[in-house]
Amino acid sequence: MQPSITLGRVAGIEIGLHYTWLLIAVLITGSFVGYFSQTNPQWHTKTTWSAAVVISVLFFGSIVLHELAHALVAKARGMPVRTITLFALGGVAHIEKEAATPAAEFWMGIAGPVMSGAVGLLCAWLATLWDAGPVAVGLTPPVAVLLSLSSLNFMLAVFNLIPGFPLDGGRILRALLWRIFGDEDRATRISARAGQAVALSLFALGLWEFLALESLSGLWLGLLGWFLLDAATASYTQAEVLTGLRGVRVADVMSRDCATVRADLPLQRYADEYVLKTGRRCYAVEDRGAITGLVTPADLGKVERARWGDTTIAEVTHPLHQLRSVSPDTPVVEALQTMGREDVNQLPVMEAGRMEGWLSRSHIMHVLRTRTELSM
Numbered sequence: 211m212q213p214s215i216t217l218g219r220v221a222g223i224e225i226g227l228h229y230t231w232l233l234i235a236v237l238i239t240g241s242f243v244g245y246f247s248q249t250n251p252q253w254h255t256k257t258t259w260s261a262a263v264v265i266s267v268l269f270f271g272s273i274v275l276h277e278l279a280h281a282l283v284a285k286a287r288g289m290p291v292r293t294i295t296l297f298a299l300g301g302v303a304h305i306e307k308e309a310a311t312p313a314a315e316f317w318m319g320i321a322g323p324v325m326s327g328a329v330g331l332l333c334a335w336l337a338t339l340w341d342a343g344p345v346a347v348g349l350t351p352p353v354a355v356l357l358s359l360s361s362l363n364f365m366l367a368v369f370n371l372i373p374g375f376p377l378d379g380g381r382i383l384r385a386l387l388w389r390i391f392g393d394e395d396r397a398t399r400i401s402a403r404a405g406q407a408v409a410l411s412l413f414a415l416g417l418w419e420f421l422a423l424e425s426l427s428g429l430w431l432g433l434l435g436w437f438l439l440d441a442a443t444a445s446y447t448q449a450e451v452l453t454g455l456r457g458v459r460v461a462d463v464m465s466r467d468c469a470t471v472r473a474d475l476p477l478q479r480y481a482d483e484y485v486l487k488t489g490r491r492c493y494a495v496e497d498r499g500a501i502t503g504l505v506t507p508a509d510l511g512k513v514e515r516a517r518w519g520d521t522t523i524a525e526v527t528h529p530l531h532q533l534r535s536v537s538p539d540t541p542v543v544e545a546l547q548t549m550g551r552e553d554v555n556q557l558p559v560m561e562a563g564r565m566e567g568w569l570s571r572s573h574i575m576h577v578l579r580t581r582t583e584l585s586m
């Protein structure tokens with residue numbers, strides 16, 4: 211999820227807001243206006259509204275603190291964090307690498323709920339300090355705001371501790387199972403299954419609340435369940451793919467038969483004599499005896515067909531120094547992550563400055579299919 215509005219940076223991490231967050235801000239403000247009108251009818255309308263708006267702004271801050279706790283532990287453990295985005299269903303920290311050890315996963319997972327619990331305690335403590343003076347009737351607005359924030363933060367901590375991946379509790383469960391079984395993928399599969407069960411329960415509960423009790427918050431719970439189900443299912447699938455690829459290195463699946471084309475070859479001859487005749491998907495470009503880059507049939511589309519006669523390969527080549535490459539020893543799982551990050555479908559395989567071959571997503575899919583067929 212890309213942030214729509216960038217708010218600033220904390221410790222090198224960009225804090226962003228997705229426009230759907232406005233939904234939750236309106237929902238929270240609306241709920242607290244209703245709540246305060248009932249519990250503190252003596253308040254002026256302006257006071258009621260201000261208190262509700264202040265709560266929704268400070269709750270926003272609470273979620274940033276929660277995500278920041280995850281992010282700072284991740285950073286300290288060598289996992290870079292790019293952004294924290296807040297959206298309709300909470301916050302998400304974009305952590306670029308998976309945890310390398312169960313301990314790293316455990317501390318990263320528990321940091322958020324611990325932070326929310328601490329903020330909850332702090333707000334409750336501040337409320338008791340503020341409340342020390344004599345109060346005639348009901349709560350003063352600052353005390354009411356602090357107590358509401360305190361319970362919101364405790365709810366945030368407790369909800370996130372539900373043991374279903376990818377909730378924080380699911381991460382903690384995954385870390386513990388990983389530690390017990392010594393098998394990361396199995397731990398992910400079990401905690402993602404737990405995540406699916408939690409998500410379905412939330413969805414059913416939300417639907418019931420909406421239909422039977424005609425409560426709007428049921429709609430929100432249902433959406434949350436839907437979103438979680440999606441995320442848990444994706445995690446499960448990803449774990450299955452990773453299991454299929456563990457132990458496979460780039461050298462085991464890459465193509466070595468990269469045909470070579472000359473940099474000064476016109477595109478028309480490349481199309482006629484190479485692409486159409488051989489059906490190959492990848493060509494190394496040679497210029498004065500050295501490989502300078504890669505070209506694929508898709509690159510023909512960059513130039514109008516009428517100009518293929520007077521355009522050379524060199525003009526559409528992806529230069530080697532601009533391409534992310536992998537070595538034959540790189541685990542395929544890592545190469546797949548590189549492709550995802552760089553948004554490419556193929557990577558040159560380089561060793562000691564020489565191009566050894568190339569790797570594409572279809573190579574990897576082929577391995578996965580073969581392995582699934584064998585295990586059936």
Ligand SMILES: [Zn+2]
Pocket residue numbers: 276277280322323370378
């Ligand atoms: Zn969290």
